[in-house]
Amino acid sequence: MRAQDGVTGAYLLDDHHEMMRDQFRRVAEEVVMPLAEEIHRHDLDIPAAILEQVKDMGCFGISIPERFGGIQSDEQEDNLGMIVVTEELTRGSLGAAGSLITRPEILSKALLKGGTEEQKNKWLPQLASGELLCAVAVTEPNYGSDVANMRLKATKTEGGWLLNGAKTWCTFGGKAGVLLILARTNPDISLGHRGLSMFLLEKPSTPATPSTSPRKVAAS
Numbered sequence: 001m002r003a004q005d006g007v008t009g010a011y012l013l014d015d016h017h018e019m020m021r022d023q024f025r026r027v028a029e030e031v032v033m034p035l036a037e038e039i040h041r042h043d044l045d046i047p048a049a050i051l052e053q054v055k056d057m058g059c060f061g062i063s064i065p066e067r068f069g070g071i072q073s074d075e076q077e078d079n080l081g082m083i084v085v086t087e088e089l090t091r092g093s094l095g096a097a098g099s100l101i102t103r104p105e106i107l108s109k110a111l112l113k114g115g116t117e118e119q120k121n122k123w124l125p126q127l128a129s130g131e132l133l134c135a136v137a138v139t140e141p142n143y144g145s146d147v148a149n150m151r152l153k154a155t156k157t158e159g160g161w162l163l164n165g166a167k168t169w170c171t172f173g174g175k176a177g178v179l180l181i182l183a184r185t186n187p188d189i190s191l192g193h194r195g196l197s198m199f200l201l202e203k204p205s206t207p208a209t210p211s212t213s214p215r216k217v218a219a220s
C-alpha cells in the first residue's frame with residue numbers, strides 16, 4: 001500500500017493486473033454470461049463465440065513466455081495474471097469459461113519445467129495461440145486425488161509407449177487435440193510419485209465427449 005501511495009484499488013492489484021481484470025470482467029459479462037445458462041442447462045459444448053474471444057485476447061498463452069508465443073514475460077512467471085483472468089472468467093461461468101485456461105497452464109508449466117527444447121518449441125506456440133486445445137488426464141476412477149497411487153501403466157514398446165489404464169474427470173477431453181497424461185513408468189508401486197512420468201498424446205479433436213444423445217452447440 002505504501003509503494004502505491006495508498007492507491008491500491010479493491011484487490012490490491014497493480015495497474016497492469018487491474019487492466020487485465022477490467023478487460024476480462026467485460027468479456028465475462030458481455031460474452032460469457034448471456035450464453036452460460038443455455039450451456040449449463042443443456043450440457044452444450046463451449047461455443048466459438050467464447051472460444052474465439054478468449055483466443056483473440058491471448059488468453060491461452062497467459063502462462064507461456066513471449067519467446068514461445070505467449071503473453072507472459074520471458075523474465076518471470078505471472079501467476080497473479082493467471083489468477084485474475086481465471087477469477088473474472090469464472091465469475092461469468094466456471095464450466096463455460098473459467099476452466100478454459102487452467103488446462104494450458106498446467107500443461108505448459110509441466111513442459112517448461114521438464115520438457116526438452118524440441119518439445120517446448122513444438123507444443124507451446126500452438127497452445128499459446130489457442131490453435132491447439134489441450135486436456136489434463138491425471139485423476140483415476142479408483143484413486144481420485146491420490147496421485148502417488150496412480151495405476152495407468154506406460155510400457156516401452158518398439159518405437160513408442162503403450163499406455164494402459166483408465167482416467168476420469170478429463171475436462172475438455174473430447175475437444176482437446178493433445179492430452180497430458182500422468183502414467184506409471186516404473187511398475188514398483190512402493191515408489192509412489194517417483195515412479196510416474198508425463199506423456200503428451202496427440203488425438204483427434206472431436207466436437208464433444210462421447211454421449212448417448214446428439215450434442216448441440218449454444219447459439220452465438
Ligand SMILES: Cc1cc2nc3c(=O)[nH]c(=O)nc-3n(C[C@H](O)[C@H](O)[C@H](O)COP(=O)(O)OP(=O)(O)OC[C@H]3O[C@@H](n4cnc5c(N)ncnc54)[C@H](O)[C@@H]3O)c2cc1C
Nearest residue numbers: 135136137138139140141143144145146168169170171172
Ligand atoms: C468439474 C471437474 C473437473 C475436473 N477436471 C479434471 C481434469 O481435467 N483432469 C483431471 O485429471 N482431473 C480433473 N478433475 C478431478 C479433480 O482434479 C480431483 O482430483 C478429483 O475430483 C478428486 O478425486 P475424487 O473426487 O475421487 O475424490 P477423492 O480423491 O476420493 O477425495 C475425497 C475426499 O477425501 C479427501 N482425501 C483424499 N485423499 C486424502 C488423504 N490422503 N488424506 C486426507 N483426505 C483425503 C479429499 O480432500 C476429498 O475431500 C475434475 C473434477 C471435477 C469435479
